Amino acid sequence: MDNIDHLRREIAKREAELEELKSQLAVAESEERQDSAPAEWNWPLLPEEYDRYSRQMIVPRFGLQGVYRAPLRFSSRQESDMWEKGSRSSKVPGCCLQVAHSTARVGMSKVHSAISYLRELNPSITYKAHETHLSTHNAREIVSSYDLVLDCTDHPTSRYLISDICILLRKPLVSASAFQSSGQLIVLNSPPGKGPCYRCVFPKPPPPESVVGCGEGGIIGPVVGAMGVLQALEAIKLITRGGLEEGDDAEPRPTMMLLLTGMADAPFRSVRMKGKREGCLACAEEGGLTLAEMESSLDYAQFCGVSKPVELLQPEERISAEEYKRILEEEAEHLLIDVREKEHFDLCHLKGSINVPVQRFASHRGDDPPAWLPANLPGDSPIYVVCRVGNDSQVAARKLKDMGLDRGGSRLIGDIKGGMKAWRDAVDPTLPFV
Numbered sequence: 267m268d269n270i271d272h273l274r275r276e277i278a279k280r281e282a283e284l285e286e287l288k289s290q291l292a293v294a295e296s297e298e299r300q301d302s303a304p305a306e307w308n309w310p311l312l313p314e315e316y317d318r319y320s321r322q323m324i325v326p327r328f329g330l331q332g333v334y335r336a337p338l339r340f341s342s343r344q345e346s347d348m349w350e351k352g353s354r355s356s357k358v359p360g361c362c363l364q365v366a367h368s369t370a371r372v373g374m375s376k377v378h379s380a381i382s383y384l385r386e387l388n389p390s391i392t393y394k395a396h397e398t399h400l401s402t403h404n405a406r407e408i409v410s411s412y413d414l415v416l417d418c419t420d421h422p423t424s425r426y427l428i429s430d431i432c433i434l435l436r437k438p439l440v441s442a443s444a445f446q447s448s449g450q451l452i453v454l455n456s457p458p459g460k461g462p463c464y465r466c467v468f469p470k471p472p473p474p475e476s477v478v479g480c481g482e483g484g485i486i487g488p489v490v491g492a493m494g495v496l497q498a499l500e501a502i503k504l505i506t507r508g509g510l511e512e513g514d515d516a517e518p519r520p521t522m523m524l525l526l527t528g529m530a531d532a533p534f535r536s537v538r539m540k541g542k543r544e545g546c547l548a549c550a551e552e553g554g555l556t557l558a559e560m561e562s563s564l565d566y567a568q569f570c571g572v573s574k575p576v577e578l579l580q581p582e583e584r585i586s587a588e589e590y591k592r593i594l595e596e597e598a599e600h601l602l603i604d605v606r607e608k609e610h611f612d613l614c615h616l617k618g619s620i621n622v623p624v625q626r627f628a629s630h631r632g633d634d635p636p637a638w639l640p641a642n643l644p645g646d647s648p649i650y651v652v653c654r655v656g657n658d659s660q661v662a663a664r665k666l667k668d669m670g671l672d673r674g675g676s677r678l679i680g681d682i683k684g685g686m687k688a689w690r691d692a693v694d695p696t697l698p699f700v
Contacts (some may be wrong), residue, residue: 278374429464447528449493460518466543474571583680
């Protein structure tokens with residue numbers, strides 16, 4: 267297994283190097299074509315660029331100026347030419363489409379995988395990779411070099427940080443999210459300093475226990491694609507319609523949130539949002555957040571209630587996947603409760619386990635044994651709990667103890683450390699981990 271992982275990393279490294287060479291070649295060829303262009307060529311774009319962008323340039327209210335403003339051309343020579351003509355290229359960080367990744371690039375970092383995909387679409391652009399997590403310490407340096415930001419992240423801590431730095435650096439923000447079969451899209455801080463921020467729309471973060479990633483809650487691929495395409499469209503609208511400009515005379519635009527309910531007969535609806543919220547921590551005109559405060563004293567994990575990994579059980583109450591394998595092999599009497607959702611359980615589960623989603627533990631009231639507990643379970647037989655990665659199982663085990671099912675300590679109630687992921691990694695690599 268280690269050798270396979272090593273080979274994957276080496277392949278990903280070589281592919282990234284090859285893509286970089288291809289990009290350099292494309293830029294060199296583009297510059298050579300530009301140098302060899304006919305002396306009498308007086309049009310603002312190169313001949314091949316008219317071929318590439320012609321369908322965009324003939325769109326009403328987009329035209330040639332839209333191509334100038336849009337984030338299409340970033341090679342150093344082209345950029346300097348555009349400055350001389352009185353225009354500029356807009357710079358936008360982020361990639362809002364999961365289709366940028368492929369099976370062939372498994373093992374490559376997502377940022378380099380996305381760049382590899384984009385270079386295949388247009389190798390003449392210079393792409394900049396920020397291979398790091400955005401934090402209060404590097405947000406200013408990264409975001410300051412761009413004109414517009416697209417938030418494609420999936421956690422509240424990142425969303426509040428991105429919104430705050432966009433407010434402080436006066437950058438419009440296009441924020442989109444997708445989960446299961448739903449999505450939402452909103453344009454914030456547009457025009458800069460006039461539109462609401464993420465904190466205006468969501469003053470309080472969601473309860474941490476309600477934040478579930480796509481890896482656990484699931485996601486329908488077309489929902490991500492739809493939200494990504496719409497996010498890109500909003501970015502183009504901002505760039506081509508002057509939405510990046512700021513000033514005292516800039517009028518705030520109505521802030522609309524687009525909601526997608528993918529499985530509904532009428533999947534799209536829009537909700538008009540209020541403008542800037544009075545007294546907002548980030549964007550209040552007086553007493554608002556400063557860069558120094560953000561970089562020195564804001565803790566986004568604490569603000570969103572993100573805590574350390576769940577530690578509700580004692581070490582002796584937790585067993586490894588290998589230890590549970592031995593229990594199965596010895597056919598020792600016990601009960602295994604799988605607390606994942608039914609959809610996860612139906613896809614794969616361990617032999618002999620019963621499915622009781624963790625929400626049912628929270629809803630149980632009273633001292634009576636729950637209806638799902640097998641009536642023929644001997645009083646001293648251990649009860650083990652398993653979940654996806656070992657967090658919900660501890661919550662459920664603790665609840666079972668609170669119900670008195672440990673019989674004053676005479677019955678062991680514990681969980682499998684690391685959950686189904688640990689079972690796949692240590693015992694059965696053929697298990698589909700979902």
